[in-house]
Amino acid sequence: MGNRAVITTPSRQFGVYLHWNGGRDSVEPLLRYCELQGYRPPSQDSYGWARMCQVLGNYFGGSMSLGIDVYTTDEAMDPGDNGIYVIEGWRIVERLRTEYDSEWNPVGIRPVDPSEEQCVYDFEDMLRSFDESMPEELRLDEFLDSVEVPVAGVKLGDEVWMFDSVCGKWEAFPVVGFGQPHGNRIAVEVDAPSGRKKVVYPDLPYVAHYDHDGDFSWNCNNYVHGDMARIKPRK
Incomplete structure (x- = not known):
């Protein structure tokens, strides 16, 4: 009895066993939650396994319902129910389960059809x-x-969430200007008419975080990097 699944990576080194909440409608939010927390993924190093198990252990509570073991073969590791999730980064890249003949004898491993995926729990919930x-x-x-929102759409006064990789947490700061830091400009790659990439230095939003005599434009860590940003809902 349960709603079982195993999570592994393409290298098939380890497998995390879930006795409950093994449906895709739980596993995908789990992976997204770990990504939002800024955890390194299991396909990158062992810290990812530890942090994912931390989240699951806190969620399940108790002393059971969660396990981790050396991965052997797909056939041996399939726990039944929801089968196997192969993840790369924090994305599901392959779904597998045991194939049975007409007499319910296992005859191999097959891909999971999307129509077979559990869809009961709301992602945001x-x-x-x-x-x-x-x-x-x-x-x-x-x-x-x-x-x-796109970084290009960030407005003055927006409160942008910035991730502190040292403290491992998100904090929101107001956008107080646009520009480039002095002496340490931030390069952005864009598509050129030739089809190649070119490097430009556009004005980027910066937030009121690291202060220097009232000037927040000096520190590159105050600038919103990347294509997308997360902001507090505008009023």
């Missing part, structure tokens, strides 16, 4: 359930209400 299970100081809280 599961994100919040994982978050509520975390220690208070590690919760994402209102960050989960954030809105993703």
Whole structure:
């Protein structure tokens, strides 16, 4: 009895066993939650396995329902129910389960058809359930209400969520200007008419975080990098 699944990576080194919440409608929010937390993925290094298990252990509670083991073969690792999730980064790249003959004898492994995926739990509800299970100081809280917008669409006064990789947490700061840091410009690659990439240095939004005598434009860590940003909902 259960709603089982195993999560592994393309290298098939380890497998995490879920006795409950093994449906795709739980696993995808789990992966997204780990990504939003800024955790390194299991396909990158062992920290990813540890942090994913931390989230699951907090969610399940108790001393059972969760396991991790050396991966052997797909046939041996399939726990039944929801089968196997192969993840790369924090994305599902392959779904597998045991194939049976007409007499229910296992005859190999087959891909999971999308129509077979469980679809009961709401994605956002599961994100919040994982978050509520975390220690208070590690919760994402209102960050989960954030809105993703193109960096080019960020406005003066928007409160942008910035990730502090040292502290491992998100904080929101108001946008107070646009420009480039002095002496340490931020390059952005764009498509050129020739079809190639070219490097430009556009004015980027910067936030009121690291201060220097009232000047926030000096520090490159105050600037919003990348194509997309997360902001607090505009009023």
